[in-house]
Amino acid sequence: MEFIIQKTLEAVQTLYNQTLTSSDITLQETRKEFEGDVTVVVFPFTRFSKKSPDVTAQEIGEFLKQNVTEIADFNVIKGFLNIVIDDSYWINRYKTNASTSNFGFAPSNGKKVMVEYSSPNTNKPLHLGHVRNNLLGYSVAQIIGAAGYEVIKTNLVNDRGIHICKSMLAWQKFGNGETPESSGLKGDHLVGKYYVIFDKEYKKQIDELKAQGLAEDEAKKQAPLIIESQQMLQKWEEGDTAVIELWKMMNSWVYAGFNVTYNNLGVNFDKYYYESNTYLLGKDIIEEGLAKGVFFRKPDSSVWIDLTADGLDEKLVLRSDGTSVYITQDLGTAELKHDDFQMDKSVYVVGNEQDYHFKVLFLILDKLGKSWAKGLYHLSYGMVDLPSGKMKSREGTVVDADDLLDEMIDTARQHTEDLGKVDDFTEEEKIELFRKIGLGALKYHLLKVDPKKRLMFDPNESIDFQGHTGPFIQYTYARIKSVIRKSEQADFAGIVPETINKDERELIQQLDKFPTIIADAAENYNPASVANYLYELAKGYNKFYHDNPILKNEDEELKKFRLALSSLTADVLNRGTSLLGIEVPERM
RNA sequence: GCACCCAUAGCUCAGCUGGAUAGAGCAACGGUUUUCUAAACCGUCGGUCUCAGGUUCGAAUCCUGAUGGGUGUACCA
Numbered sequence A: 001m002e003f004i005i006q007k008t009l010e011a012v013q014t015l016y017n018q019t020l021t022s023s024d025i026t027l028q029e030t031r032k033e034f035e036g037d038v039t040v041v042v043f044p045f046t047r048f049s050k051k052s053p054d055v056t057a058q059e060i061g062e063f064l065k066q067n068v069t070e071i072a073d074f075n076v077i078k079g080f081l082n083i084v085i086d087d088s089y090w091i092n093r094y095k096t097n098a099s100t101s102n103f104g105f106a107p108s109n110g111k112k113v114m115v116e117y118s119s120p121n122t123n124k125p126l127h128l129g130h131v132r133n134n135l136l137g138y139s140v141a142q143i144i145g146a147a148g149y150e151v152i153k154t155n156l157v158n159d160r161g162i163h164i165c166k167s168m169l170a171w172q173k174f175g176n177g178e179t180p181e182s183s184g185l186k187g188d189h190l191v192g193k194y195y196v197i198f199d200k201e202y203k204k205q206i207d208e209l210k211a212q213g214l215a216e217d218e219a220k221k222q223a224p225l226i227i228e229s230q231q232m233l234q235k236w237e238e239g240d241t242a243v244i245e246l247w248k249m250m251n252s253w254v255y256a257g258f259n260v261t262y263n264n265l266g267v268n269f270d271k272y273y274y275e276s277n278t279y280l281l282g283k284d285i286i287e288e289g290l291a292k293g294v295f296f297r298k299p300d301s302s303v304w305i306d307l308t309a310d311g312l313d314e315k316l317v318l319r320s321d322g323t324s325v326y327i328t329q330d331l332g333t334a335e336l337k338h339d340d341f342q343m344d345k346s347v348y349v350v351g352n353e354q355d356y357h358f359k360v361l362f363l364i365l366d367k368l369g370k371s372w373a374k375g376l377y378h379l380s381y382g383m384v385d386l387p388s389g390k391m392k393s394r395e396g397t398v399v400d401a402d403d404l405l406d407e408m409i410d411t412a413r414q415h416t417e418d419l420g421k422v423d424d425f426t427e428e429e430k431i432e433l434f435r436k437i438g439l440g441a442l443k444y445h446l447l448k449v450d451p452k453k454r455l456m457f458d459p460n461e462s463i464d465f466q467g468h469t470g471p472f473i474q475y476t477y478a479r480i481k482s483v484i485r486k487s488e489q490a491d492f493a494g495i496v497p498e499t500i501n502k503d504e505r506e507l508i509q510q511l512d513k514f515p516t517i518i519a520d521a522a523e524n525y526n527p528a529s530v531a532n533y534l535y536e537l538a539k540g541y542n543k544f545y546h547d548n549p550i551l552k553n554e555d556e557e558l559k560k561f562r563l564a565l566s567s568l569t570a571d572v573l574n575r576g577t578s579l580l581g582i583e584v585p586e587r588m
Numbered sequence B: 001g002c003a004c005c006c007a008u009a010g011c012u013c014a015g016c017u018g019g020a021u022a023g024a025g026c027a028a029c030g031g032u033u034u035u036c037u038a039a040a041c042c043g044u045c046g047g048u049c050u051c052a053g054g055u056u057c058g059a060a061u062c063c064u065g066a067u068g069g070g071u072g073u074a075c076c077a
Helices: A002-016 A043-049 A053-067 A087-098 A128-146 A162-174 A187-211 A216-222 A224-238 A241-265 A283-292 A326-341 A352-367 A371-375 A401-419 A427-447 A470-486 A502-512 A514-524 A527-547 A556-578
Strands: A027-029 A038-041 A071-077 A080-085 A112-116 A150-157 A271-274 A303-306 A314-318 A345-351 A376-381 A384-386
Touching: A002 A038, A002 A043, A002 A053, A043 A053, A053 A071, A053 A080, A087 A502, A087 A556, A112 A128, A112 A326, A128 A150, A128 A241, A128 A345, A128 A376, A128 A384, A128 A401, A128 A427, A128 A514, A128 A527, A150 A326, A162 A187, A162 A224, A162 A241, A187 A216, A187 A224, A187 A241, A216 A224, A224 A241, A241 A401, A271 A326, A283 A303, A283 A314, A283 A326, A314 A326, A314 A352, A326 A345, A326 A352, A345 A352, A345 A371, A352 A371, A352 A376, A371 A376, A401 A427, A427 A470, A427 A527, A470 A527, A470 A556, A502 A527, A502 A556, A514 A527, A527 A556
Parallel strands: A112 A150, A112 A345, A150 A271, A345 A376
Antiparallel strands: A027 A038, A038 A080, A071 A080, A303 A314
């Protein structure tokens, strides 16, 4: 609608001798109950037009109608200038969009973005919180790619540390050599099982010590199991062969398990980083910071940065014994990533409980004068709440990712079989369909909500398949495909109509927004805007479909046009849902 | 204590840089199929946008304060 803004500027210039810029003009979609396509808000102009809003709107409307061929008419209601754009304009838009390959996706802009997501710990299986993270990360990467960037998806695996040693120790003590093969358990679940066992045994020891009269925190520190796992961590750091072997073996089980989950979830990565390789990084940055006077050393020789001037606290960046803390290695890893890829932007998909950490991390890198620090972005998403409250691994109130996927697919199966539309499907086709629908429902449910907000998830109340859902969009796609299949011959490519009706125009307008939606979603790292757009589009199509016969048309040209319009809609639904990691079925 | 985030219909959520009578879905109730897939379409019901001030021609949106909820504030990650 750029041309309307330009002409409005011209109108204001000629009529009121006032020079404005594009940002002074507010355009909005005309509300459904009024006639028109776009509305110019003229209230701000009354200051220098020295006339009432109604008169001002009237004058500008006249000017636009006289000077812009695409503007067919206008009306003024309560000071709002509603502009009616000629159908020929929309027919033209449609013509352009329909003939653009990959309509909506931007050509390469030569810039590179890294998206880090998933980043699991290797001591337990993935749960619902990870699912949100993975779906968000994958989707954001897809969207950024569609907006013209080259995208590198990375996974920074937390494969070392005390939590891993706990699982290892428990397995050593209580595992009797159990393996994924011998137990039939998925590797990550097997390791997670021992993490839970550790916790249980550890608590027993704490209770015993308390019974002997120790205080709670003393007991926690003195329990043999915790001491042993700390020793194990130390041995790991020294490179003790037996410990390293055990660590490698158990991690390999976990990776095999994660890969299954990632596959089922439909996510993937271009580059893995492992903390076992990066945890020592960052120490030269500490030196650099000390030299530059950004950091300072305390008498006990620990290193700090003073961020009080920025409204934050003093923050430790290196322990007094010279070892790294979390932020030390994150500083190092940030630099490593940049050295590896020289990307223009880098997105961290991490929960909002780490807001403070990333604020500090980015601020430090900026203070160190890293030019690329400005391109760092923390995509901070809200936690997932269950009806019972928040998820806690230790209390067993987590929703396991693998179980969840199975349940979704099973629910999809029941639901679909009840409808009885797939009786002629082969067994393989059915499995494929149930998977698409089950995952579509789950993914849409999680992605339609603004990432920044907390998300309420009720596992018992199985996710809907009707209304504002993934399957609704999938169904719309399948419906279109069905019509196209039935049209048999029809070569509708390149068909452009002479005239269009109201439903057709609305659909064309909806489709026309697709590129803007993608650009906007990429800029804001927000899959929810794509999700909500696709729902509106599907809804609009269903209305069109309901009220406008496609194949049952005497008029051959009209039939072809509607087929073509349907086909473009299907294409947008297909590629749009792919940005959410959702697949669409040809039949359902 | 201090910092940050959130609050919209019974429930789950939209609401773009301030703009018209605040929108969807679910739930509830009613209607639509001899016609291209009824996982659809149409209608009814449902709101003091947590509260109180302020800025403005105009505030769900911006500012201040209060209340309620969440998170962080480790020589943990």
